[in-house]
Amino acid sequence: MDLQSPETPVRPHKIASTKSVFANFHKVFYNLLSVAIFLLLWKIGASLVHAPYFPTPEGTIKAAIGLILKGDVEGYSLITHIWASFTKVLFGFGIALLTGITLGMIMGLYPMIYAASKIIIEPIRFIPPVGWVPMAIVLLSGFSRFAFIIWLGAFFPIFISVLTSIPKVDPVAKDVVKVYGGKRRQIITKIIIPSVMPEILTGARISIGAAWMCIVAAEMIAGESTGLGRLILKYADLMMTNEVVAGMLFIGIIGLGCNEVILRIEKHLFKWRTRITL
Amino acid sequence: MKSTCSNGVRELRCRKILGCEVATSIRLTITLCKRETGMANIELAGTGVMQFNGKPAQIVKPRRIPRRLKIYGYNLFTLGIFFLVWYGIQSSTTSSYFPTIGGVETAAIGLVTKGDIQGFSLVQHAWASSVRVFAGFGLALVMGVTLGLLMGLYPFIYENSKIIIEPIRFIPPIAWIPMSMILLRGFGRYVFIIWVGAFFPIFISVLMSIPRVETILKDSVKVYGGSRWDILKRIVIPSVLPEILAGARIGLGDSWMCIVAAEMIGGEPIGAGRLILKYADLLNMNAVVVGMILIGIIGFTCNEVFLQIEKRLFRWRSQITL
Amino acid sequence: MPVGKPKIEIDVAHSYDSIVVLDHIKFDVHENEFLCILGPSGCGKTTMANLIAGLLKPSFGTVKLNGELVNPQRHNISYVFQARSCLPWRTVKDNVKIALEIKGISGPVAEEKIANVLEIVGLQEFADYYPNQISGGMKQRVAIARAFCVEGDLLILDEPFGSLDAQTRYVMQMEVLKICEKMKRTVIFITNNIEESVFLADRLIVLSSVPARMIKEINVNFSKPRNVTHPDFLQLRTSISNLSEIAQDAVGGSR
Numbered sequence: 001m002d003l004q005s006p007e008t009p010v011r012p013h014k015i016a017s018t019k020s021v022f023a024n025f026h027k028v029f030y031n032l033l034s035v036a037i038f039l040l041l042w043k044i045g046a047s048l049v050h051a052p053y054f055p056t057p058e059g060t061i062k063a064a065i066g067l068i069l070k071g072d073v074e075g076y077s078l079i080t081h082i083w084a085s086f087t088k089v090l091f092g093f094g095i096a097l098l099t100g101i102t103l104g105m106i107m108g109l110y111p112m113i114y115a116a117s118k119i120i121i122e123p124i125r126f127i128p129p130v131g132w133v134p135m136a137i138v139l140l141s142g143f144s145r146f147a148f149i150i151w152l153g154a155f156f157p158i159f160i161s162v163l164t165s166i167p168k169v170d171p172v173a174k175d176v177v178k179v180y181g182g183k184r185r186q187i188i189t190k191i192i193i194p195s196v197m198p199e200i201l202t203g204a205r206i207s208i209g210a211a212w213m214c215i216v217a218a219e220m221i222a223g224e225s226t227g228l229g230r231l232i233l234k235y236a237d238l239m240m241t242n243e244v245v246a247g248m249l250f251i252g253i254i255g256l257g258c259n260e261v262i263l264r265i266e267k268h269l270f271k272w273r274t275r276i277t278l
Numbered sequence: 279m280k281s282t283c284s285n286g287v288r289e290l291r292c293r294k295i296l297g298c299e300v301a302t303s304i305r306l307t308i309t310l311c312k313r314e315t316g317m318a319n320i321e322l323a324g325t326g327v328m329q330f331n332g333k334p335a336q337i338v339k340p341r342r343i344p345r346r347l348k349i350y351g352y353n354l355f356t357l358g359i360f361f362l363v364w365y366g367i368q369s370s371t372t373s374s375y376f377p378t379i380g381g382v383e384t385a386a387i388g389l390v391t392k393g394d395i396q397g398f399s400l401v402q403h404a405w406a407s408s409v410r411v412f413a414g415f416g417l418a419l420v421m422g423v424t425l426g427l428l429m430g431l432y433p434f435i436y437e438n439s440k441i442i443i444e445p446i447r448f449i450p451p452i453a454w455i456p457m458s459m460i461l462l463r464g465f466g467r468y469v470f471i472i473w474v475g476a477f478f479p480i481f482i483s484v485l486m487s488i489p490r491v492e493t494i495l496k497d498s499v500k501v502y503g504g505s506r507w508d509i510l511k512r513i514v515i516p517s518v519l520p521e522i523l524a525g526a527r528i529g530l531g532d533s534w535m536c537i538v539a540a541e542m543i544g545g546e547p548i549g550a551g552r553l554i555l556k557y558a559d560l561l562n563m564n565a566v567v568v569g570m571i572l573i574g575i576i577g578f579t580c581n582e583v584f585l586q587i588e589k590r591l592f593r594w595r596s597q598i599t600l
Numbered sequence: 601m602p603v604g605k606p607k608i609e610i611d612v613a614h615s616y617d618s619i620v621v622l623d624h625i626k627f628d629v630h631e632n633e634f635l636c637i638l639g640p641s642g643c644g645k646t647t648m649a650n651l652i653a654g655l656l657k658p659s660f661g662t663v664k665l666n667g668e669l670v671n672p673q674r675h676n677i678s679y680v681f682q683a684r685s686c687l688p689w690r691t692v693k694d695n696v697k698i699a700l701e702i703k704g705i706s707g708p709v710a711e712e713k714i715a716n717v718l719e720i721v722g723l724q725e726f727a728d729y730y731p732n733q734i735s736g737g738m739k740q741r742v743a744i745a746r747a748f749c750v751e752g753d754l755l756i757l758d759e760p761f762g763s764l765d766a767q768t769r770y771v772m773q774m775e776v777l778k779i780c781e782k783m784k785r786t787v788i789f790i791t792n793n794i795e796e797s798v799f800l801a802d803r804l805i806v807l808s809s810v811p812a813r814m815i816k817e818i819n820v821n822f823s824k825p826r827n828v829t830h831p832d833f834l835q836l837r838t839s840i841s842n843l844s845e846i847a848q849d850a851v852g853g854s855r
Contacts, residue, residue, distance in 0.1 A: 027437070027438065030437075030438035031438055031439070031440065031441040032441075033438070034441065034442055035442060038439075038442045051461060053460050053461065054461065055457075112352070115349045115352065115353075116349065116352030116353055116355070116356050117353075117356045118353060119354075119356060119357050120356055120357065120360050122578065123571070123574050123575075123578070126575075126577040126578040126581065127570050127571075127574035127577070128531075128534060128538055128573065129535070130452075130538050130539040131569075131570045131573045131574070132570070133542065134542070134555050134557070134558030134566050135377075135554075135558065135566055135567070135570070137558060138375050138558055138561060139373060139375065139563070172683045173685065173687055175679075176681070176687070176698070177698070177702060178655055178672060179654075179655060179672050179677055179678075179679040180672065180678070180698070180702045181672045181673040181674070181675075181677075181702055181703060182673075182702045183673065186702055190698060190701070190702075191687070194687070194689040194690075195689070197689075209448070209450075212450060213450035213451075213452055216450050216452050216453050217452040217539045220452065220455065220456070220539070221539070221543060221555075229452075229453070232453060232456045233455075233543070235456070236456030236457065236459055236460055239460055241457065241460055241461070244457050244460070245457065247453075248453045248454070248457065249445060249449070251448075251449055251453050252445040252446060252447075252448045252449035252453075253445050253448070255448035255450065256444055256447075259448065270689075272688050272689050272690075273688070273732070
């Protein structure tokens with residue numbers, strides 16, 4: 001009996017095999033199949049519905065290509081639109097990240113402050129960011145208008161994430177630091193922060209989704225002349241549904257992209273975790 | 279042998295039996311230091327070997343302000359600061375449109391009693407919005423749960439349709455608004471938007487929670503000869519019900535947000551979203567604030583209703599998230 | 601029997617709100633002594649351990665280390681927790697290192713200590729693994745390694761082998777003896793397993809179930825390592841289990 005290791009620990013690296021390659025191919029094939037089925041259903045649906053404006057698969061693809069190459073009716077290229085939306089999102093999201101984590105940590109470590117300010121925080125939390133848009137239109141202008149709306153949408157998921165994950169930190173881990181003579185500051189840096197990092201990132205992922213949603217809404221309601229939200233509204237006004245769908249798909253893909261980026265970061269940073277949620 | 283301690287524990291009588299110290303009688307008199315709060319004397323008396331009066335000691339708790347009251351107090355204090363800050367901003371701001379505390383109050387009373395400019399009452403606005411939400415939400419709930427169960431139990435379908443589902447999932451429901459404005463009319467338009475907002479959270483919730491059902495629970499039904507339908511009915515559905523409700527709660531919140539946006543963009547004349555946009559156009563910020571508060575209250579109530587249902591129904595759960 | 605001024609003087613009673621958990625416990629621990637605290641599950645042994653380590657302040661009474669009130673920020677206390685205390689975001693090596701980080705020891709001195717102690721517990725190959733990649737027994741060994749890399753006034757182990765299987769348990773008991781032989785420490789070992797306590801202890805204190813009080817204090821004079829089948833060993837073991845039975849009957853069954 002081996003005295004050193006009674007159980008075999010898990011090796012940290014995997015070796016690729018032909019089996020896994022084949023399985024991937026399978027997956028790709030089936031995915032393509034489902035795309036095909038979906039397009040077929042769409043085409044059938046389009047021909048059944050006699051509305052003249054119903055988007056069709058070919059129409060959408062043409063519109064998408066058109067948008068990428070030539071830009072929209074007013075001459076703005078797709079990149080301009082995407083860039084316009086994206087910069088606002090990043091800015092608002094960045095500020096929300098900073099404020100959300102800071103305030104979340106403070107209120108998490110000193111729960112009395114949170115309990116005392118609940119009366120202000122809760123109502124604001126429940127007014128949807130879109131509800132603030134009219135106010136933002138009147139009182140603010142330009143960039144700050146959008147930044148504010150996005151901040152509203154992105155702040156709360158992160159804030160709540162941090163707030164609720166601080167009490168969940170394993171007390172045994174805190175005791176480990178305490179018993180070896182650690183002071184409160186060390187408990188915070190060595191135990192609490194590493195513990196809540198995964199939750200912060202999950203909150204950030206939800207936040208960026210919310211931020212993205214807010215910017216689209218804000219652009220539709222308030223708008224400047226550029227921005228993806230404005231783009232699809234413009235085409236809707238012109239009854240060009242294919243372009244609208246193309247725009248929607250672009251929005252969806254960018255949202256998906258952001259989510260994936262953060263998900264990858266999570267997976268990479270947190271190898272020590274046993275389970276990742278969606 | 280007597281021994282005394284710094285904090286007043288005394289009188290431990292011991293005898294030496296077989297070279298070991300055995301406490302034969304323990305008379306534990308704990309005199310607590312008399313603090314300002316004034317505690318009482320406790321006496322735990324026990325006699326004989328291994329015989330101990332096992333009743334918990336009655337420690338009189340000092341009279342202190344109960345915690346709940348303290349929190350209410352702090353909350354009022356924070357509210358006070360909030361109003362102070364608001365007053366400060368409203369006095370110092372140059373914009374003539376900034377909502378004032380007094381203005382909001384007047385507007386609120388006006389809206390509640392007389393209704394808005396076009397004659398619709400506040401209740402009508404709220405009702406219109408809510409009805410749309412419930413219709414769309416109900417539909418989304420039914421479809422979300424069914425499809426989620428289907429795809430959860432047969433993960434093959436989901437895995438291979440991911441390439442379609444994921445991009446669509448990430449299209450914010452609000453982005454569907456322009457499309458719905460062209461293709462649908464009236465009530466159907468709103469129901470559609472809400473459906474889009476509520477469907478995906480519920481669907482994903484169900485989908486993700488089915489694999490998490492503990493195998494051991496399913497096995498306990500299997501071992502007694504249960505069929506697949508039995509497992510579904512007895513184990514899977516009760517297990518995922520809490521997650522479904524949590525997803526529904528989030529879905530409702532999202533739907534609510536969508537309806538407000540939809541009303542702002544494409545409107546009918548009534549609806550909470552339309553209300554605040556109307557007044558924003560008229561630059562009557564005070565009424566806008568009232569409308570916002572209304573929206574917030576409705577959203578909060580929906581959330582609370584769900585939370586309460588969750589709490590009642592799922593007492594067996596050890597934690598509820600926000 | 602070690603003589604001289606006791607290293608640790610314990611004289612406490614503890615209650616949570618209105619429930620008395622520890623009913624006047626008083627004993628001393630001497631330098632380099634291996635003391636076992638034996639008691640049934642749930643009798644407040646972990647509370648006792650936390651009081652001794654200074655993590656909890658006793659409701660009544662004091663715990664003194666070297667004559668002054670115990671304070672983990674001043675004294676060097678090592679503690680192996682009953683629960684898994686491996687920090688999941690740190691590798692095995694970093695988990696051991698955290699004790700040194702807090703004490704302010706770093707650099708090559710620290711590296712050497714860590715390597716040394718990992719070798720003693722047999723984990724030097726797994727230094728870069730994460731806790732979710734190693735087994736339960738190994739996680740406890742990490743905690744033990746961590747406890748031993750700090751020069752300590754006191755080492756407390758709270759039922760460290762409770763969740764391990766029987767064979768791993770025997771192995772770990774031998775290892776603890778071996779390490780304590782090599783690096784002289786004052787040890788307080790808490791357990792609910794009578795055989796384990798008789799196997800390891802220089803001195804044994806038997807506690808009753810809640811509210812816990814000292815039933816007996818026993819000096820074990822057999823030489824180490826002990827033979828679990830020796831008649832003297834078995835006799836002592838039986839006498840203790842009889843003791844516990846009486847204790848449980850008197851207090852109305854175990855809780």
